[in-house]
Amino acid sequence: MTTLEDAPAGRLGNLFRTTAFKLSFAYLVVFATFALLALGYVAWNASRALDDQMVSTIEAEINGLSEQYKVGGLRRLISAVERRAGEPGASLYLVTNAAGERIVGNIDALPTGLIVDPGQTEANYARIGGAQNLEHRAIMQIFVLPGGFRLLVGRDVAERDRLRAVIGRTFGSSVGLVMVLGVIGTWFIASRVLRRVDAMTETTRRIMAGDLDGRLAVAGTGDELDRLAHNLNAMLERIGELMRGLRDVSDNIAHDLKTPLTRLRNRAEEALRTAETPDALRAAMEGVIEESDGLIRIFNALLMIARLEGVNAREDFQTFDVAAVVQAVAELYEPLASEQGLALQVETEGAPLTLRGSRELIGQALANLIDNAVKYGGPSGEIRLSAARVGDTVRLGVADSGPGIPSEARGRVLDRFVRLEEARSRPGFGLGLSLVNAVVRLHQGTLALEDHAPGLSVVITLPAGDPTGG
Ligand SMILES: Nc1ncnc2c1ncn2[C@@H]1O[C@H](COP(=O)(O)OP(=O)(O)OP(=O)(O)O)[C@@H](O)[C@H]1O
Ligand SMILES: [Mg+2]
Numbered sequence: 001m002t003t004l005e006d007a008p009a010g011r012l013g014n015l016f017r018t019t020a021f022k023l024s025f026a027y028l029v030v031f032a033t034f035a036l037l038a039l040g041y042v043a044w045n046a047s048r049a050l051d052d053q054m055v056s057t058i059e060a061e062i063n064g065l066s067e068q069y070k071v072g073g074l075r076r077l078i079s080a081v082e083r084r085a086g087e088p089g090a091s092l093y094l095v096t097n098a099a100g101e102r103i104v105g106n107i108d109a110l111p112t113g114l115i116v117d118p119g120q121t122e123a124n125y126a127r128i129g130g131a132q133n134l135e136h137r138a139i140m141q142i143f144v145l146p147g148g149f150r151l152l153v154g155r156d157v158a159e160r161d162r163l164r165a166v167i168g169r170t171f172g173s174s175v176g177l178v179m180v181l182g183v184i185g186t187w188f189i190a191s192r193v194l195r196r197v198d199a200m201t202e203t204t205r206r207i208m209a210g211d212l213d214g215r216l217a218v219a220g221t222g223d224e225l226d227r228l229a230h231n232l233n234a235m236l237e238r239i240g241e242l243m244r245g246l247r248d249v250s251d252n253i254a255h256d257l258k259t260p261l262t263r264l265r266n267r268a269e270e271a272l273r274t275a276e277t278p279d280a281l282r283a284a285m286e287g288v289i290e291e292s293d294g295l296i297r298i299f300n301a302l303l304m305i306a307r308l309e310g311v312n313a314r315e316d317f318q319t320f321d322v323a324a325v326v327q328a329v330a331e332l333y334e335p336l337a338s339e340q341g342l343a344l345q346v347e348t349e350g351a352p353l354t355l356r357g358s359r360e361l362i363g364q365a366l367a368n369l370i371d372n373a374v375k376y377g378g379p380s381g382e383i384r385l386s387a388a389r390v391g392d393t394v395r396l397g398v399a400d401s402g403p404g405i406p407s408e409a410r411g412r413v414l415d416r417f418v419r420l421e422e423a424r425s426r427p428g429f430g431l432g433l434s435l436v437n438a439v440v441r442l443h444q445g446t447l448a449l450e451d452h453a454p455g456l457s458v459v460i461t462l463p464a465g466d467p468t469g470g
Pocket of ligand 1: 368372373376377400402403404405413418419420421422423427428429430431432433434456
């Protein structure tokens, strides 16, 4: 058996809890209040205007009658009243003697004692020729004339009361209409917004359940929900990118550590099997350690690249002089270069070259490039290191005069673990340029490999930091 509190109540409860509903409801209340106030003001004003009009009609009549009184005394007044009282209409007249007895007029009866007090009043009355009870109502003005005579001029209010009733009914139905329209509008807006939010919730639930390629629907209206969906989609895209990067790194680590790990293992096994003298064993152990060092370097490089592609790597950015970093790295590599018969030239223009970024990472990137130049730029010649400010950017260059990289291979060498055929005789893992690329991307710069004819010229362009050091 179903009860009243079944499913629909739950759904309604949901609706009541939504922001859209609360907002629309608040608007409804505010709107209804204003509508009520405005309508009430109009009704009140209309009824006052009616009263005013009646009072001024009465005043005009009184003016006319007092003219008559001034010209011809009571006699003239009585005859004027008699004439006017005979005409049909809402105007009422009465002249009485001091005892309150009617001399002339179209009023038959009044509440007792009313005629005694002069002034303006609203009271019931009976009209001559009508019913005996006091069923009509009128606004009246009473005057005392010399000799105790009384003059009453009035106007029936039936017309006014009918108009008032009409205004009252209109007022009631208008308020009702506003309420109904408001409720319908509220329900419409709330349920429409709710439907879109529900769809978004459903999509995010699917994404959480593992459908990482799922994206929120964008309605194309450019409203808040669209912007939210857009940003969430961009966020999902970024998360997906990071996850792919992470997966690539772990795949690469697994794949590329396999060979050196197997080599390490074989070397150790072979040493156990064949080395008979302590010296042979020692040599084998040294080989094992060398192999392990290579593994550790690969690990470090891969982890560093992964960290750079992570989200928070920009946290420890600082403002520094990149010319000083170039000088320091050059000094560090000077001995190694001259050992290889290469001359290291440094040109820095317009010092200080302010940059916003990571001093250590820029230094590491330059070191990798110089390392390559020393490794592949031989057997003789020079390595040119340059740093200069060009417009809003800082341009860093490392150029050698070796064989260079053929243009079709220049895009490829930036990938992880890519080493060209000619480089195989040299130590290395093919991670140096990948790290440089990651550092440049982190600093929102660009990396270009160019022909130095002969040799390779690597140019890094980075957005310059605020020279005031801000
Ligand atoms: N200055 C250069 N001249 C000629 N070839 C270069 C030069 N720099 C890099 N290369 C080529 O690009 C490849 C990738 O360079 P990268 O620095 O990424 O790796 P690596 O130097 O081989 O190893 P690692 O830097 O990890 O020790 C190199 O193996 C080499 O074939
Ligand atoms: Mg290298």
